[in-house]
Amino acid sequence: MEDRGTVTVLTPTDQPGPAPETPTHLSPPTAGAALADQLRAQLAPDRIITDLTRLRTYECDGITGYRVVPALVALPESTDEVALVVAACARAGVPYVARGAGTGLSGGALPVADGVVISLARMRRVLDVDLVNQRMTVEPGVTNSDITKAVAAHDLYFAPDPSSQTVCTIGGNIAENSGGAHCMKYGFTTNHVHAMTLVLPDASVVTVGGDGAEQVGPDLRGAVIGSEGTLAIATSVTVRLLRKPEAVRTLVADFASAEAAGEAVSGIIAAGIIPAAVEMLDALAIEACEAAVHAGYSLDTAAALVVELDGPTAECDEGFARVEEICLEAGATHLRFAADPDERMLIWKGRKAAFAAMGRISPDYFVQDGVIPRTRLGEVLARMQVMADDAGLRVANVFHAGDGNLHPLVLYDAAVPGESERGEHLSTAIAELCVEMGGSITGEHGVGTDKACSMPKMFSEDDLAVMKRLRAAFDPDGISNPGKIFPTPRLCGERPGPYRVHPLEAAGLIERM
Amino acid sequence: MTESLTQPRPETAGTGVVRPTTVAEAAQVLSGSTGSVLFRGGATQLDWAGRVPDPDLVVDTTDLSGVLTHNPGDMTASVRAGTTLIALQDQLAGAGQWLALDPPTASAGATVGGLLATGDSGPSRLRYGGIRDLVIGVTIVLADGTVARSGGHVIKNVAGYDLAKLVHGSLGSLALVAEVVVRLHPLPERSVTFTGDADAAQATAAALALAASPLEPAAVEWASAADAGRLLVRVDGTEASVDAAGRSLTELLAGLGVTLTALSAPDATSAWQAHAAAVVGSDDETVVRVAGLPSDLADLAGSAQDAARVADLRVVVVSSAALGMHTVRLSGGSPTGHAQALTQLRGRALERGASVLLRRRSPELDGLVEALGPPPSSADLLRRIKAEFDPTGRCAPGRFSPWF
Numbered sequence: 026m027e028d029r030g031t032v033t034v035l036t037p038t039d040q041p042g043p044a045p046e047t048p049t050h051l052s053p054p055t056a057g058a059a060l061a062d063q064l065r066a067q068l069a070p071d072r073i074i075t076d077l078t079r080l081r082t083y084e085c086d087g088i089t090g091y092r093v094v095p096a097l098v099a100l101p102e103s104t105d106e107v108a109l110v111v112a113a114c115a116r117a118g119v120p121y122v123a124r125g126a127g128t129g130l131s132g133g134a135l136p137v138a139d140g141v142v143i144s145l146a147r148m149r150r151v152l153d154v155d156l157v158n159q160r161m162t163v164e165p166g167v168t169n170s171d172i173t174k175a176v177a178a179h180d181l182y183f184a185p186d187p188s189s190q191t192v193c194t195i196g197g198n199i200a201e202n203s204g205g206a207h208c209m210k211y212g213f214t215t216n217h218v219h220a221m222t223l224v225l226p227d228a229s230v231v232t233v234g235g236d237g238a239e240q241v242g243p244d245l246r247g248a249v250i251g252s253e254g255t256l257a258i259a260t261s262v263t264v265r266l267l268r269k270p271e272a273v274r275t276l277v278a279d280f281a282s283a284e285a286a287g288e289a290v291s292g293i294i295a296a297g298i299i300p301a302a303v304e305m306l307d308a309l310a311i312e313a314c315e316a317a318v319h320a321g322y323s324l325d326t327a328a329a330l331v332v333e334l335d336g337p338t339a340e341c342d343e344g345f346a347r348v349e350e351i352c353l354e355a356g357a358t359h360l361r362f363a364a365d366p367d368e369r370m371l372i373w374k375g376r377k378a379a380f381a382a383m384g385r386i387s388p389d390y391f392v393q394d395g396v397i398p399r400t401r402l403g404e405v406l407a408r409m410q411v412m413a414d415d416a417g418l419r420v421a422n423v424f425h426a427g428d429g430n431l432h433p434l435v436l437y438d439a440a441v442p443g444e445s446e447r448g449e450h451l452s453t454a455i456a457e458l459c460v461e462m463g464g465s466i467t468g469e470h471g472v473g474t475d476k477a478c479s480m481p482k483m484f485s486e487d488d489l490a491v492m493k494r495l496r497a498a499f500d501p502d503g504i505s506n507p508g509k510i511f512p513t514p515r516l517c518g519e520r521p522g523p524y525r526v527h528p529l530e531a532a533g534l535i536e537r538m
Numbered sequence: 539m540t541e542s543l544t545q546p547r548p549e550t551a552g553t554g555v556v557r558p559t560t561v562a563e564a565a566q567v568l569s570g571s572t573g574s575v576l577f578r579g580g581a582t583q584l585d586w587a588g589r590v591p592d593p594d595l596v597v598d599t600t601d602l603s604g605v606l607t608h609n610p611g612d613m614t615a616s617v618r619a620g621t622t623l624i625a626l627q628d629q630l631a632g633a634g635q636w637l638a639l640d641p642p643t644a645s646a647g648a649t650v651g652g653l654l655a656t657g658d659s660g661p662s663r664l665r666y667g668g669i670r671d672l673v674i675g676v677t678i679v680l681a682d683g684t685v686a687r688s689g690g691h692v693i694k695n696v697a698g699y700d701l702a703k704l705v706h707g708s709l710g711s712l713a714l715v716a717e718v719v720v721r722l723h724p725l726p727e728r729s730v731t732f733t734g735d736a737d738a739a740q741a742t743a744a745a746l747a748l749a750a751s752p753l754e755p756a757a758v759e760w761a762s763a764a765d766a767g768r769l770l771v772r773v774d775g776t777e778a779s780v781d782a783a784g785r786s787l788t789e790l791l792a793g794l795g796v797t798l799t800a801l802s803a804p805d806a807t808s809a810w811q812a813h814a815a816a817v818v819g820s821d822d823e824t825v826v827r828v829a830g831l832p833s834d835l836a837d838l839a840g841s842a843q844d845a846a847r848v849a850d851l852r853v854v855v856v857s858s859a860a861l862g863m864h865t866v867r868l869s870g871g872s873p874t875g876h877a878q879a880l881t882q883l884r885g886r887a888l889e890r891g892a893s894v895l896l897r898r899r900s901p902e903l904d905g906l907v908e909a910l911g912p913p914p915s916s917a918d919l920l921r922r923i924k925a926e927f928d929p930t931g932r933c934a935p936g937r938f939s940p941w942f
């Protein structure tokens with residue numbers, strides 16, 4: 026289930042993204058040069074990059090529309106070295122951004138102009154494997170897939186499985202609280218981390234979490250996971266490993282409409298079955314995937330569901346028979362069963378290639394990541410169609426249907442004047458529609474630079490102010506990945522229609538559902 | 539909230555108790571008062587960690603209760619924090635669902651908000667995760683009355699910081715938990731509990747063997763007894779799958795010298811009730827929670843027994859064996875004996891990398907032994923968080939003393 030080499034998501038456009046928020050204590054470029062000299066003396070000189078050509082490698086993450094060249098890139102090889110670089114930044118008042126593989130899809134690892142990028146790419150060691158207690162401690166640059174590879178022979182694996190897993194790092198997974206196709210049953214990164222070593226913005230080193238499943242005091246481990254590199258840099262991570270399930274059963278069911286497919290999903294949930302994964306692809310998405318991967322999806326169907334069950338054989342088989350019935354009751358027009366592990370891999374390869382495959386059917390596209398209460402799927406799809414028609418653009422849909430995590434792909438052609446602006450507007454409007462439906466602007470890609478301006482749609486000023494108190498406790502000077510998550514007037518300008526609590530909602534009489 | 543209680547008067551001697559009924563009322567109470575404040579839910583876990591001496595104000599969440607939403611199709615629900623877990627489960631059961639949480643204090647009226655603030659869990663944590671894994675949104679009220687929300691009503695959501703994690707385990711020291719949104723699970727079609735005699739070493743081996751097997755039991759618990767101890771293993775599933783799993787695990791544990799037998803439904807219910815009571819303990823006992831590596835069960839149980847023997851105390855160890863969480867209950871003897879045993883056990887457990895939380899002790903112990911062990915490496919950070927969230931230090935002062 027790997028899609029090697031398919032991580033470039035967006036076609037680069039030469040339009041620069043909005044300028045990132047610059048911290049008030051912006052240092053003159055000379056500060057960068059002085060810092061580089063100082064760090065070269067402390068780290069090996071070849072681990073400090075200041076050459077413009079090489080710096081360009083770090084100017085963006087998976088969202089290539091936002092680009093900023095940093096003053097320098099540091100490549101530390103240990104916790105102590107990370108602390109040393111952070112200390113130097115703190116002393117000089119220079120902001121820094123941690124970076125894993127740069128596959129993020131929200132501009133989270135976007136550098137700060139005249140700031141430092143701390144790349145964890147050289148911290149790729151496995152520090153400890155404890156098979157008996159099913160856990161493993163790794164450095165942050167280890168890729169998601171390499172964790173599983175290291176213990177696969179012992180029937181263990183790391184559950185979070187983002188489609189980018191062969192490339193993205195555990196450090197990035199921590200920062201984004203990444204999920205994957207299987208998080209409906211198994212949860213996200215936060216559910217699979219025991220402990221972390223962190224370097225705080227004052228360069229102190231702390232451990233959060235621990236050997237035990239319970240710790241005394243607030244769950245700092247959980248507070249840092251998903252904080253998008255704004256609170257701390259993780260320099261070692263102890264992950265929880267799971268025993269491979271005894272059985273895995275996978276099917277692909279075709280439906281004449283997305284609504285019918287949605288009904289099947291509701292039926293599965295109502296039957297008390299928790300599938301390991303339920304993914305939906307619409308006709309456009311299937312067309313793209315098939316062009317790229319030839320995974321055998323039907324080209325003449327409006328929607329397809331990939332349903333996977335796993336667990337003890339008896340339980341899995343019983344549930345799978347029910348799923349088959351439910352799909353047929355909901356009007357499935359065709360069922361395909363994965364006959365063996367290879368066929369299952371092929372089905373997943375098709376699904377996981379979806380983003381990259383869009384290049385086959387459109388010159389450019391935006392990847393969206395919103396969440397809705399699953400039961401409102403039909404309504405949301407209909408609204409999205411109207412919005413797409415109004416914008417004169419096509420939207421392909423792949424989503425984690427079980428947990429309502431939508432990945433609408435807004436297709437456009439940057440060569441046609443005005444299309445990229447329309448596409449961007451449509452994509453943002455879709456994310457904000459998710460909030461209106463009682464959902465979220467992001468299910469797994471994070472807020473980063475890209476969605477900071479949508480945060481007020483979801484949270485009140487007080488909500489954000491309290492979150493900033495947490496940031497202030499970790500990073501009083503705001504040097505760790507500034508300009509991400511929180512909206513700033515400079516980045517967002519005056520945007521209409523901020524979040525307002527409806528009076529009835531405030532009284533607890535209605536909910537945004 | 540009654541009239542006389544809406545205006546807490548912290549300046550008068552003694553403790554005022556207020557019972558807000560909405561988040562807005564709770565915010566008003568906090569913004570309109572000063573002085574130390576203790577948040578109280580079902581009052582089942584108020585003794586954990588450091589004691590809060592004579593708070594000026596108690597904010598009792600008993601009336602801040604009720605299920606606000608339940609969306610069976612989305613498997614989510616939201617509740618006011620003072621809703622008891624039992625009341626919530628009752629309501630959810632109608633739709634064949636539950637909040638997959640079975641803390642030992644449930645029957646005594648533990649509230650959802652209180653459970654989040656303590657982070658307590660029960661045997662089912664093995665299969666379904668703890669409360670931190672089940673909460674998807676939270677509304678908190680800070681000491682100054684600021685109301686903040688994080689997360690939301692959808693299971694998958696990474697927008698903004700996760701404040702629910704921050705209050706998890708905070709024992710009322712950072713903010714009042716006012717509303718909680720949770721993800722639900724379908725009630726299992728069938729559950730079967732198996733039991734068998736096992737000493738600590740066998741329990742460790744059994745827990746590790748089950749974890750290494752693909753059997754996915756819902757709970758693997760152990761309790762010490764005069765004659766070694768007893769395992770309780772529960773399997774959740776469908777009619778057919780539970781039988782199959784039961785056969786496999788009986789066979790697996792037989793290989794380790796543990797003979798399991800299935801309990802009838804009523805016997806299983808009383809076995810689990812007794813097990814929960816054994817975790818809670820009683821007022822005159824010292825109850826310590828130790829969480830470490832699952833493979834350290836026998837070692838930690840042995841340490842508890844050694845510590846008790848030296849101080850001439852009785853000891854019971856109750857373990858979530860596959861999770862490495864142990865409750866040690868010390869009774870009998872003198873306060874000095876309890877203090878001595880606690881110090882010895884804590885030292886040994888911390889050496890093994892385990893965490894140690896004092897859950898209960900008689901007031902006589904207070905002068906004799908610290909409630910908390912040595913501060914963690916994050917103590918400074920915790921202090922800064924406390925200063926940001928509760929600058930005047932009014933929320934549960936003393937709870938985490940001397941850490942913060």
Ligand SMILES: Cc1cc2nc3c(=O)[nH]c(=O)nc-3n(C[C@H](O)[C@H](O)[C@H](O)COP(=O)(O)OP(=O)(O)OC[C@H]3O[C@@H](n4cnc5c(N)ncnc54)[C@H](O)[C@@H]3O)c2cc1C
Nearest residue numbers: 125126127128129133187188194196197200204254259469
């Ligand atoms: C084709 C494709 C498919 C994808 N599919 C999924 C998917 O299915 N599910 C999903 O959740 N995501 C998916 N993603 C998004 C992305 O891969 C994840 O967010 C991933 O976790 C990012 O990891 P990274 O190492 O590339 O991090 P980067 O992009 O380098 O960084 C991401 C963020 O993490 C911070 N960071 C990096 N390392 C550390 C560290 N050690 N300590 C603290 N902060 C750090 C950065 O500052 C930044 O804010 C996909 C991306 C692509 C390109």
